[in-house]
Amino acid sequence: MTQTVSEPAWLAGRRAAALERYQSLPVPTNRDEAWRYTNLRGFDPDQLEQQPGALLLSDAELPDGVVFGNLAAMVAARPELVERYLGSVVSGEEKFAAGNAASWTDGAFLLVPAGVELTVPLRASIEVPAEGAAIHHRTLVVLERGARATFAEDYSSIVPGYVNTVVELVIGEGARLEYVTTQKHHAETRQFGTHRATIDRDGEVDWVVLGLGGTRAKSRIESYLAGPGANAKVTGAYFLTGREHADYDTTQEHAAPNTTSDLFFKGVLADHSRAVWRGVIRVDKGAQKTDAYQENRNLLLSHEAHADSIPGLEIEANDVRCTHGATIGQIDKLQLFYLMSRGLSRVQAERLIVRGFFQPILDRIGSDEVRESLAAELEARMATDELP
Amino acid sequence: MPDLIIRNLHASIDGAEILRGVDLELSRGEVHAIMGPNGSGKSTLAHVLMGHPSYEVTEGEVEFMGEQVLELDPDERSRLGLFLAFQYPSAVPGVTVANFLRMAVNAHRRTPDGEDNPIRIPEFRKLLQENMEQLKIDRTMTSRYLNDGFSGGEKKRMEMLQMAVLRPQIAILDETDSGLDIDALRIVSDGVNSLVGPEMGALVITHYSRLLKYIKPDHIHVLVGGRVVRSGGPELADELERDGYTPYGVEEAAV
Numbered sequence: 001m002t003q004t005v006s007e008p009a010w011l012a013g014r015r016a017a018a019l020e021r022y023q024s025l026p027v028p029t030n031r032d033e034a035w036r037y038t039n040l041r042g043f044d045p046d047q048l049e050q051q052p053g054a055l056l057l058s059d060a061e062l063p064d065g066v067v068f069g070n071l072a073a074m075v076a077a078r079p080e081l082v083e084r085y086l087g088s089v090v091s092g093e094e095k096f097a098a099g100n101a102a103s104w105t106d107g108a109f110l111l112v113p114a115g116v117e118l119t120v121p122l123r124a125s126i127e128v129p130a131e132g133a134a135i136h137h138r139t140l141v142v143l144e145r146g147a148r149a150t151f152a153e154d155y156s157s158i159v160p161g162y163v164n165t166v167v168e169l170v171i172g173e174g175a176r177l178e179y180v181t182t183q184k185h186h187a188e189t190r191q192f193g194t195h196r197a198t199i200d201r202d203g204e205v206d207w208v209v210l211g212l213g214g215t216r217a218k219s220r221i222e223s224y225l226a227g228p229g230a231n232a233k234v235t236g237a238y239f240l241t242g243r244e245h246a247d248y249d250t251t252q253e254h255a256a257p258n259t260t261s262d263l264f265f266k267g268v269l270a271d272h273s274r275a276v277w278r279g280v281i282r283v284d285k286g287a288q289k290t291d292a293y294q295e296n297r298n299l300l301l302s303h304e305a306h307a308d309s310i311p312g313l314e315i316e317a318n319d320v321r322c323t324h325g326a327t328i329g330q331i332d333k334l335q336l337f338y339l340m341s342r343g344l345s346r347v348q349a350e351r352l353i354v355r356g357f358f359q360p361i362l363d364r365i366g367s368d369e370v371r372e373s374l375a376a377e378l379e380a381r382m383a384t385d386e387l388p
Numbered sequence: 389m390p391d392l393i394i395r396n397l398h399a400s401i402d403g404a405e406i407l408r409g410v411d412l413e414l415s416r417g418e419v420h421a422i423m424g425p426n427g428s429g430k431s432t433l434a435h436v437l438m439g440h441p442s443y444e445v446t447e448g449e450v451e452f453m454g455e456q457v458l459e460l461d462p463d464e465r466s467r468l469g470l471f472l473a474f475q476y477p478s479a480v481p482g483v484t485v486a487n488f489l490r491m492a493v494n495a496h497r498r499t500p501d502g503e504d505n506p507i508r509i510p511e512f513r514k515l516l517q518e519n520m521e522q523l524k525i526d527r528t529m530t531s532r533y534l535n536d537g538f539s540g541g542e543k544k545r546m547e548m549l550q551m552a553v554l555r556p557q558i559a560i561l562d563e564t565d566s567g568l569d570i571d572a573l574r575i576v577s578d579g580v581n582s583l584v585g586p587e588m589g590a591l592v593i594t595h596y597s598r599l600l601k602y603i604k605p606d607h608i609h610v611l612v613g614g615r616v617v618r619s620g621g622p623e624l625a626d627e628l629e630r631d632g633y634t635p636y637g638v639e640e641a642a643v
Binding site for chain 2: 346360
């Protein structure tokens with residue numbers, strides 16, 4: 001594992017502890033519940049060459065007090081902020097999160113001070129720089145009381161590689177963050193990520209999680225509703241082809257009363273692709289009047305595609321409303337017949353059904369820019385795919 | 389030569405033979421009605437003509453506009469000018485009526501070489517508006533999802549709107565009257581009547597003679613047990629209304 005020499009002692013100490021933890025943990029196998037459907041056989045992250053990712057941040061004019069830049073640079077420029085928030089959301093107990101805490105090379109840092117609203121979405125683009133490279137990326141977003149922002153990350157690769165990412169979102173009282181993460185990878189690229197938000201009183205997080213091809217990935221998406229009135233909306237869409245595999249592990253943890261969460265993931269699977277969604281709604285003892293929802297729907301375009309959809313509830317409070325649903329289905333052949341009877345070719349009809357399938361996901365996205373770019377991505381994906 | 393020629397058509401579903409040798413000829417400008425008791429194969433005939441994937445044609449042929457259509461996919465039949473107004477049209481959530489109709493219109497406008505020739509938006513809007521007014525369809529309907537949450541009557545009008553916009557040579561109307569109140573029935577019938585002429589013929593499938601008071605057929609065919617057992621002029625409807633299908637060996641009340 002590489003280390004940056006000029007780092008402050010607190011960070012070097014944390015890296016050393018994380019490295020120790022990382023090395024003490026075995027690479028997970030299918031016997032680990034969380035990895036039951038995602039096989040790591042033959043994958044040894046330590047054999048890969050660690051390199052910094054190609055990282056680009058948007059270059060926007062920002063209101064006074066907003067801190068936005070490369071995480072590594074912020075360690076030097078604003079050490080008090082980084083030391084305070086880094087690792088405060090994702091503990092790093094799990095193997096890959098520990099590996100990230102030990103080895104992250106760079107990432108994005110955004111702090112929006114109390115009451116400030118960013119009207120333009122900020123973006124980060126993270127690309128695997130070379131074939132076989134392992135990159136460790138880390139994102140830290142802090143919204144102080146009443147702040148508002150949209151932050152979008154695009155992970156991509158045109159060569160096979162490995163991305164380990166940890167995303168920490170700190171959402172203060174009454175603050176609101178829209179966070180978008182998109183994966184568009186080479187079919188052999190692996191990406192393992194832990195994304196976690198902690199949301200204070202009356203704060204809101206609006207997740208948009210997109211798996212748009214070429215990916216062998218496992219993504220944890222965790223919302224920790226820490227303060228009363230906090231809200232999490234989690235929207236996911238994936239469209240996989242070939243032998244792509246995406247595994248989503250979502251947690252909606254209600255730790256305070258009167259909190260709400262609403263998760264909706266939809267995926268289309270073609271060819272031999274495979275998706276796993278495992279969602280847990282956890283309601284802690286004191287979190288009365290929780291209102292939580294989770295739903296996952298899969299549309300299979302081929303008989304070889306496969307989806308596992310596993311909702312789960314762990315409820316310790318007694319005055320709550322928690323509901324969930326999961327479906328896996330094929331294209332309805334009567335729907336197809338109906339559309340074709342109006343002159344649409346089979347491919348056109350299937351695309352229309354797929355478009356219609358994703359529409360409710362698009363309808364959930366608040367920001368026009370994010371919604372339009374997702375619609376365009378889905379169209380592009382359909383245009384290049386040889387639907388059966 | 390007639391535009392649609394059905395010869396000795398046999399078709400089955402899940403191994404059960406439903407059509408047992410149907411013969412029928414129909415041309416533009418004509419209205420034919422197919423009447424028959426439940427289970428006689430009326431809807432099967434409509435579906436088989438359009439190319440429903442669940443049915444297997446075991447014998448016979450269908451010639452439409454000079455082409456053998458049984459080998460063609462439903463979209464190719466549609467682009468040749470065949471139209472089926474479904475008894476139970478599918479809902480397609482997430483797809484707006486306007487979007488779907490524009491795609492359908494453009495599919496029909498493609499040149500024989502497969503070149504796109506999309507309709508311009510103002511022209512499309514005008515086409516929709518005119519036909520929606522005639523069918524008394526609310527303007528907000530175009531931004532709703534296709535047949536999603538539509539009432540029975542709304543679905544039937546949507547089928548008629550599609551027919552009006554696509555201008556088929558031959559339209560098959562499968563139990564279009566079912567579930568319509570008298571006002572809706574009149575609107576739908578007016579829509580059909582205004583299209584029937586030198587450019588369109590219709591095959592009207594119905595259980596009851598009620599519809600035939602509004603859409604006047606030139607010929608009536610009685611389908612029983614998967615075969616046309618009798619053909620005649622419009623007067624046959626009155627006879628069927630009086631005697632029901634009992635003379636054909638079917639125990640069923642008068643229509």
